[in-house]
Amino acid sequence: MGAHAAWLVRASASNLIFTFFIFLSSAVISCGEGDANALLKFKESLVNTAALSNWDPSKTPCNGSRANWNGVLCSNGHIWGLRLENMGLSGFIDLDSLARLPYLRTFSFMNNDFTSPLPDMKKLGKLKSFFMSNNRFSGEIPDDTFAGMRSLKKVYLAHNNFTGKIPSSLASLPKLLQMRLDGNHFEGQIPEFQQKGLRIVNLSNNKLEGPIPQNLQKQNASFFSGNKNLCGPPLAQCEAARKTEAPTDTKPLKIALIILAILLGLVLLVAVIIIVIFIVRRRMNQTELLRQQSSLGNQCNTPTPRTQLPPAATIEHVKSTRKVDSMKLSFVNKERDTFDLQDLLKASAEVLGSGRCGASYKTLIMSGEALVVKRFKQMNKVGREEFHEHMRRIGRLNHPNLLPLVAYYYRRDEKLLICDFVENGSLASHLHGNHNAEKPALDWPTRLKIVKGVARGLLYLHNELPTLALPHGHLKSSNVLLDRSYQPLLMDYTLAQVINTEYTHHLLVAYKSPDFLKHGQLTRKADVWSLGIIILEILTGNFPTFYLTQGNTNDVELMAWVKSIARENSEVFDEEMRNTTNSQAEMRKLLKIGLACCEESVESRWEMKEVVEKIEEVNIVDDDQRTCSSPFDSVLSAIPT
Template identity: 40%
Template sequence: MAAVHLFFFLLLLSLLPLSLPLTDNQALLALKKSFSNPQTLPSWIPDQNPCSARWVGVICLNNGISSIHLTDLSLSGSIDIEALSQIPSLRSISFVNNSFSGPIPPFNKLGVLKALYLTNNQFSGPIPSDFFSQLASLKKIWLSYNKFTGPIPESITNLRFLSELHLENNQFSGRVPELKQDIKSLDMSHNNLQGQIPSSMSRFDPKSFSENKELCGKPLAIECESEPKASESTGWGLKVVILIFIAAVLAGAFVIMRSKRQRDDDFSVMSRDNAEEVVQVHVPSTNHSRGTSEGSKKESSTTSKKGGSRSIGDLVMVNDERGTFGLPDLMKAAAEVLGNGGLGSAYKAAMASGLSVVVKRMREMNKVSRDIFDAEMRRFGRLRNPNILTPLAYHYRKEEKLFVTEYMPKGSLLYVLHGDRGSNHSDLNWPIRLKIVKGIARGLGFLYKEFPNEDLPHGNLKSSNVLLAENYEPLLGDFAFHPLINHNYAVQTMFAYKTPDYVSYQRVTQKTDVYCLGIIVLEIITGKFPSQYHSNGKGGTDVVQWVFTAISDRREAELIDPELKSSHSNSLNQMLQLLQIGAACTESNPDQRLNMKEAIRRIEEVQV
């Protein structure tokens, strides 16, 4: 009997290692083994801590794996979910732009997952209705550009924290589920959805539901056919009478209040779309003469006599190098909508004097008192640097602020790089791109000297906030707003808060601006639109991951914008030098990232 007990004891010992959880290293190697082409991950090797060595696609937080982002690697085969389940700290998974196929893997076994990105694969078939029931923490779901069929899983409606849902370009059918969560980014376009869109979802852009031939109801301009019941007809008639009465009352109130709100109404310009980036569109002015209108002179005189009067209606000039003007000049100006950015809407105003300006309506800027706000604006107005877009004037109201800068006809770097395929884009040869990078670096160096004690001397650095002068000299805009903006709103809108510094470490420092600089450098040298911007909620390239992967595989030359390589092949080494600087600026760990002074020094060393 003792022999039998000993036998079972030895058997138990032999099986014990199989029941122990895998280390992170072992789990990742098991995942790698499940791919049909594991050779694409040469940096994943045994006996190494994935968080201390550079494993492609592995992002760590507090020495635990928080994210696995394996994008643009042409991976195929299966995905070992059991291996992933052995990584308890895992919160985000991305297999974007690969070649996986078949039914959706059982990611629902990863109960603590917060983000799932499967865009641009070949997954197919229906997704079980209860698939997301066990993923209560999920915030972001990107299943776009696959071949999923059947109804949208009903369990999505129960995800309390859901903020991003992208299902576009699949073959989903059936009705649109009612989503009552506070969703920031939604796209169900290019599917086979049917029926009426729930009224609670009418707030979304019509493009979110486009190319679903049998969908109807708001926000689409397609009415649903319905036959109201007899009992409803009487009620509807009563509602019409009430609405007419209310409209009459409101019309009377409008007439009374119109004069009181005339000035504000003049600034109520609606944007053409909900694009997050401001893209300037130049319309040539018929009057190019310099000067100041009589109305401007009077306004300026009044303001100066009062020492910068602050009564509602004043436009406070903080920089008169382009002449002086007042609110009457802006009201009379020909206005052109430019866009609606994260910090507010913007439009171009071409005044009679010949000066064109950009007026931004800034929201949620009540973090400081009016006196401090005024002092900061005047401080901004005193800045003088070839690479800084110095403000001209501001208008203060508690609810919102108007921020006036000079109009740059060539528009933003974002527009010239990605939106303009005309002469401006063709001008972006290697010397011009290097000039832009150096100008941005010099502008940042200036801001770091002017605001040495600020955590974020810029704080919102991205290509849409880099304006280009006629000679392609870059000017930085939207800088140093961080101390003025309400914190919660800053987290939602400022690019600094989309960096690994805040996402992974919940802090922003001066090295956060370095990361943002690195993104622009990679954007300029590759010609790719960074997915980090998420300007329209979808698309783009994860330039950071793409570059790090290519560098580890010694394929850096493949990253250079083909337009640069074909026209300036003799400068390839200099381009690669700049690429390496961009990579060093975008290290996910701030401690391993270049500081601003070193980044600027290395950029200045790059020659044409």
């Protein structure tokens, strides 16, 4: 009997241990679904997921810091971000699935087609930034949507269809730095934002009213434009404040203002005289240098046609009055001979130009290499890691029609990009500069060669940088250099990622496209539009003057230039092209391609791949050598001119 009881005790203990292990195993399985399962669950809530076709359950999303799945950002084997931009996604955003990613800190769903209300963002309490601009989100945002998100720094909800009041929980986010709510239908008064570190608060083009809170009064006035009933600094004074001002005798005040104006006028006059004397003396000392003037084509900058560049100078100007705290340059190509910043500062240099983006200098270092150093003004808000990562990404690009980056220099208030000097100058200088025996006008075969090279380089950028809305973003004739054999080299590409956002629409060409001017949105087809402008400029020899206008140009003026070329058709070709009598058919074919690239409607405009395919079919052949029609002729004939 005792033995039987002992056996029962042992059996019960064995069953208990077995049951415990079964429970522990099921717990491990239920808790170990992992990042991959969370993302696949999230994908089920989306529609039109062709761009996410490589989200393969048999592969892990991350391999160290390298992503195996499209749009996934990895760090040390963990998912810290999602960048699902320009993918045509719709459906709804399943935050419950994303909440199962413990290291997720940022995501971007910009330029898609989401139409649902904004999800309850406080489910992702550790999020640092999110970007949902340029969708069709709608409805009111509940007041507590962002409650408790103490790490949130960047909120981008611009150009959607949100209504109602701005949620007050946004105003209580302690670390908020940037917020874009422009282009919606928000109404009511602006909450009292108290954050001291606020840099950008864009509330333009809504239905807001009342006084602007004191903490936002130092923001740019354009951030509040398009709100009919907003008032107070930096906009006009509120009507109520004007009415409450006590009436006073204004005569003494007017007299005091007149006296002050006279004194200020005298001070300004003296200052002008001193400046004029200084300039005259300086120019007298630089008579020889002033003879060495440059035409339009400078490198890494954009002067206007037939203007003259500043005289030679020393790159010591880069150093300014501040002490350079580090002489270390970062090289993106390990095969290049290295040098340091001190080598550049010691070398004599020539100022190539100074424009809106910054100043450019040509310098000759001790090894005999001719380099161009470009100093940027509007990159001071780019973080160190963000800047380094973007430069390394540029350094990995390799194509015969891209001007490679040699090295760069980062400092919080100083950014330098260094590239090789290309002696033959820019496309703009060859099209619009003075021509002579040493610098003849470009003939038709050379112009076609340049167009093909530009198109190939642009297609390469679009293929290699699939997640960027603007793979180039600043394509124009003065940003196309020509080597000795007239092969084009694109430069100043991908600047939109590192230039301060409040300046991009003033500085970059893509923001002058009809996409942005009419709808405030940018797609990759903005680069196609810029390519079309270059094609028309090359064929006509006419400079698109609307590029010279700072800020947003008039879209009527913009399209008028394109439509005038379409009306004139074959009469528009540059008369400086010689020996092209028998190439008129091919020139007309390229002209129609350029016009197709400049379609005002984004939907009607060709894709980059299609444009390059059509350009490759243009040849240098005589009319009488064409024995049969090309299948592309029927496509071209359908394009309205």
